Every structure is written in C-alpha cells, then in structure tokens.
Amino acid sequence: MSGLDPEDFAPLRALAHRMLDDVFDRAEQMGDGPVWQPMPQQARDAFNLDLPEKGQDAEALYGQFLDQIRPYSNGNPHPGFMGWVQGAGTPIGILAELLSASLNDNCGGRDHAAIEVERQVIRWAAEMVGMPKEASGCLVTGSSLANFIGVITASRVVSPELRREGLSGRKLVGYAAETAHGCVSRAFDLAGLGSDALRLIPVDELHRMDDLALAQRIREDREAGYHPFIIIGTAGSVDCGAVDPLEALADIAQAEKCWFHVDGAFGAFARLSPEHAIMLDGIERADSLALDFHKWGQVPTTRAVC
Ligand SMILES: Cc1ncc(COP(=O)(O)O)c(C=O)c1O
Numbered sequence: 001m002s003g004l005d006p007e008d009f010a011p012l013r014a015l016a017h018r019m020l021d022d023v024f025d026r027a028e029q030m031g032d033g034p035v036w037q038p039m040p041q042q043a044r045d046a047f048n049l050d051l052p053e054k055g056q057d058a059e060a061l062y063g064q065f066l067d068q069i070r071p072y073s074n075g076n077p078h079p080g081f082m083g084w085v086q087g088a089g090t091p092i093g094i095l096a097e098l099l100s101a102s103l104n105d106n107c108g109g110r111d112h113a114a115i116e117v118e119r120q121v122i123r124w125a126a127e128m129v130g131m132p133k134e135a136s137g138c139l140v141t142g143s144s145l146a147n148f149i150g151v152i153t154a155s156r157v158v159s160p161e162l163r164r165e166g167l168s169g170r171k172l173v174g175y176a177a178e179t180a181h182g183c184v185s186r187a188f189d190l191a192g193l194g195s196d197a198l199r200l201i202p203v204d205e206l207h208r209m210d211d212l213a214l215a216q217r218i219r220e221d222r223e224a225g226y227h228p229f230i231i232i233g234t235a236g237s238v239d240c241g242a243v244d245p246l247e248a249l250a251d252i253a254q255a256e257k258c259w260f261h262v263d264g265a266f267g268a269f270a271r272l273s274p275e276h277a278i279m280l281d282g283i284e285r286a287d288s289l290a291l292d293f294h295k296w297g298q299v300p301t302t303r304a305v306c
Helices: 009-028 041-045 058-072 091-103 113-129 143-158 182-190 211-223 246-255 267-272
Strands: 172-177 198-201 227-234 259-263 288-292
Touching (some): 113 267, 113 288, 143 172, 143 227, 143 259, 211 246, 267 288
Parallel strands (some): 172 227, 259 288
C-alpha cells in the first residue's frame, strides 16, 4: 500500500458510523452520568507507554478512547457542570468539527472558501458588539492569545519604532483592573514589556475598575516619565462577571491618546441580550477586542477572535 488512505474504506466507514452513534448516544444521555470522575492510576498508566514502533489498529485505538479517555473528560458538556465560564459545546458543533476536519483547510492564506467563512465570522462578531463592519480580525486559539495580540498591536501602533528598535529604554505602561484575567499580565511579560508595566487599578464595590483611580495613576506615571499606551477594560471578569465602566475608560483612553482594548472573553456575548446589552455600552469604541466563541458562544473547540 502506498499513501495513508485505507485500501478498503468499508471497515473505516463502519467504525465511523459506530463512533457517530456513540457520540450522539452520549450527547443525549449526558445528564445521566457523573459530571466528572477522577482518573484512576491504571488509566493514567496507559498514557505512559514507550513510543510504539508499529501503527495501531483504529478499532483498538477507539476502544482505548472509550475505556481510558471518554470517562475521564473535563465534564463541561454536562448540564451539572458549574465551573467558571467554560462553554458546553453543542451537538451541531460536533458535526461542524467533523466537517471542518474533513476539509483540513489551512486558513493561513490561499484562495478557498474557509477564508470567506472566517471573514464572515469576524464581520458578524464586529457587528454583534456594534463595531464597524470593516473591522478586521483573526481567529486564534483563545482570549489569552487574543489579549496578547491586542497588547502587541497597541504597543506597535502607539510606538511604531518598537518593531525595529525594541524597547530601547522606552518605558511603556498599560492599565487593567486588579481583577483582570491573569493572561493580561502574562501578555505584558510575553510582549517583552515586563509584567510590572501593567498597572493594576483597584475596583469599586461592584468589582468594576475605578476610573478615577485609573486617571490618577496615569497622571502619576506621566510625571514619573512613563509612557502610558494601553487601557484594558474587562467585559465579564473571570471571577464574578463584572463589567468595567467601558464608556469612561474609552473617554480616558481618547483623552490620553492610549489604545483601548477590551477583554470580552465571555462577557462580550451579553451584547446579544436586549436586557444586558446596555451594560457593555462603550465596547464598540474599543480599538481591539478579544472574545471567545468557546465560552458563552458554546462553540466546542477553543476559538477566539481578536
Ligand atoms: C475574562 C477572561 N479573559 C481571558 C480568558 C482566557 O481565555 P482563554 O482560556 O480562551 O485563553 C478568560 C478565560 O476564562 C477569561 O474569563
């Protein structure tokens, strides 16, 4: 045999049909079993074997999936899962993943339909929060990466010389609420700015960034010779779902000539709720926005837009 396709597709097709039935049986009965169960050592040991020298039979591998992987999954599709902000996925999303895997498109470029799908998703996300339809973006693995891209983009727009010269003594600083997700400070670290360059601003009794404290800290930083370049508001904090006063932050960003980035990892979707949309007023003024489809959007695989 040459190539990686099976000589006979029939057994693989039969296995695929069985898998699909098992997948939907599980989806239908999801609420019947436990949300989560600990993985016994014996099951863990199955993933501590030597590198196999020969390929393995698909049936046998599927058996291993059923016995040693599926029972010990994260549990977020279960109706009783109460953990954080993780989405549950959907049965239709499982099929979308199947179709997308069957195409195996590389969306890094070239001329094909998946690129148009991606562009449409980005246009719709922008429209959903009230940004102009021409807003651009890209799909990445999650809001950790999307926030990082926001920080990198802001620093290069505000200080274009960074691209060639690096920081070269520039004292760029940014601002987020003390309750901002940990990935924001890691973004400063990864961007080479240093996590100390992220000033953590206190929150009020509603867990929203105190905008007066923000304005004060910016003044102090300027007096001390720092260069404020980005204000990061959170729309839906990971600890309790608080939304920073986005209009006030946008005003300060405008007055201070700072980039305004919003981390809307899960909360940006509240823009679709007639009742709650008003809480996010100001999000449409963001220069960049991170939002996750795999949280309230319930898309099964981690996928975010920036
Ligand atoms: C507010 C907020 N920002 C960023 C993130 C990081 O998102 P991801 O896990 O998609 O990288 C999360 C994840 O829970 C979050 O809630």
